[in-house]
Amino acid sequence: MSNFGFNISNTRVISMDECNMGNVERLHLEVPSFKRCISCGACSATCSAHQFTDFNIRKLHNLYRRGQYAGLQEELKACMLCGKCTLVCPRGVNLRSMIINMRKILYEANKR
């Protein structure tokens, strides 16, 4: 291969046909405020776990909403359920409940 000093960037495309959006709908039924998120990142900024680990609620929320569940179950274990994120959320998303329900839904989905 000729060296041009750069490579062709891979286009990041999410194929919605391959995503299981059923889990998103299930979460929406359990935590209706889930869809009010504007991805401001206030939750991640205040998160105690985020100060010491890679745990990032905003990132997890975005991945879950797009149906990209790979590795989420493991990452969700870092949450200590302190609830500070819920206190600071400007859109009133019940984040503590969202995390608990994400864990529950993904656990049941992976058990099958």
Add this chain to the structure above:
Amino acid sequence: MAKYYWNEYQKTIADDKYFYERSCIRQTFFPGSETAFLRIVREELGKDIYDEMNQHTCTGIGYHADVVPLETTMTVVARLFSLMKDAGYTNYVPSCVTSFGVFSEMVEIWNHQPETLEKTRDYLRKATGREFDIPLNLVHPSDIIYKYRFELKDKMKYALVNRFTGKPLQVVEHIGCHYAKIFPEKGVGKAEFPHVLAGMIEAWGGEVVDYPERRHCCGFGFRHYLLQSNRGYSIANTKKKFESMEPFEPDFIVANCPGCTMFMDKWQYTIAEMEHKTYDKDGYGIPVLTYEEMAGLLLGYNPWELGLQLHQVQSEILLDKIGIPYDPKEKYKAADGRILPKPERPNNLLV
């Protein structure tokens, strides 16, 4: 319904007396196009078009790469308009889509902010002692070819038809983003359904390929290309378009923007070198023409005088399909009659 949406919007295109401004990069990469445009307007259409020898850059590339400040761009644009005023013309025709976008933007700012217009007049006066007028009609050369497409058709020797099969050629049209995406009302058919190139193709016997990424950027993007480390983003856009159009097996691509023609042409070589991939069946790539080259070919102009040999993807296969004669011995013949050395062959792209 979408197919005919463009009918709802047509822009005003002056009939005659044009002031022509050349493009910085077209004269290097597609040097026959502007000469062909002047020949078509003067000889085929019998119109008056003025080719000013003291013209200069519009600062477009520097402006969009954030190295030229807005006030400087305004003053440089004002100087170009002052050349038009001195020549006694009011219809400005910039060869480049980027220039067309820059001029449209500056005129829009001046129309909304008279105090900025006065400031620009003052800057130009202090710097050069010149005065300028805002053009009464600002159109892109592709608009003029579009306007007179049926008149030109009557003079054409060839059509966009495959002479072996008798079927219309499948043509991908690519409109430069700055033609109508900045100011939709400045483009024929506005931003969503620009008809400027599609109109030419349909009038001259071809068929337009409507592929999913038809309105996607060609990958130029100014700052995305200027730094070598960023060029992966640029080429990724072009690759996305090629992958999208590949299943439709287009015979060629036609563009109205210097950057788009250059990138869609040259990146085919780069992709072939990097990934051993070409987007036609036989490994020659998809020829990319300017609209003047397309019109010139159909009017019977010599392909080598149009400068087709200077493209990365060579167009002999296309010429054979249309039935345009050419002399392979004259391909690299200079204007003074010398035969120039043949360019180096790419490793993977066939020429």
